[in-house]
Amino acid sequence: MTHLLSQYQNNQAEMLSPGKRILMLFDGMIRFAENAIESHLARNEDDRRYYVGRAQAIVLALMGTLDREIAGELGDNLMRLYNYIFDLLMEGDHAADDEVKLKSLRQALEMIRELREGWAEADAVLRRSGTEGLPVTPVRNALSLVG
Numbered sequence: 001m002t003h004l005l006s007q008y009q010n011n012q013a014e015m016l017s018p019g020k021r022i023l024m025l026f027d028g029m030i031r032f033a034e035n036a037i038e039s040h041l042a043r044n045e046d047d048r049r050y051y052v053g054r055a056q057a058i059v060l061a062l063m064g065t066l067d068r069e070i071a072g073e074l075g076d077n078l079m080r081l082y083n084y085i086f087d088l089l090m091e092g093d094h095a096a097d098d099e100v101k102l103k104s105l106r107q108a109l110e111m112i113r114e115l116r117e118g119w120a121e122a123d124a125v126l127r128r129s130g131t132e133g134l135p136v137t138p139v140r141n142a143l144s145l146v147g
Contacts, residue, residue: 017127019119019122023123026119030112040101056089059085062082063086066078066079088108088111092108
């Protein structure tokens with residue numbers, strides 16, 4: 001049954017625009033970052049590591065979908081931001097000081113939310129103009145990361 005549900009979700013995601021798929025990835029990353037913070041506050045290291053790992057996997061997927069040839073300087077800037085978020089998540093998982101972990105996780109979450117807003121605005125503008133020209137390659141298998 002789980003396999004059928006997963007297949008159904010993948011088929012539904014295939015019908016979404018690239019912009020909507022990107023937004024789904026950001027929504028998943030936000031959820032995982034929030035869960036990592038909650039787990040950290042509850043002193044549940046195993047869950048914190050799990051959620052940080054899930055958020056990092058999505059960052060890596062986003063990095064892999066970015067078409068830097070099309071995006072140019074914007075793509076370079078996005079790649080730097082994705083790298084920085086990945087590093088913040090890493091620090092939020094591995095720093096020796098608990099306050100540093102929490103600060104890093106919160107900073108990563110804030111940046112993820114801001115980037116999601118930017119992607120949502122770009123997607124809306126492109127849809128209004130009838131253009132599907134986001135600087136990303138199709139996001140297919142990466143959507144399984146948000147489940």
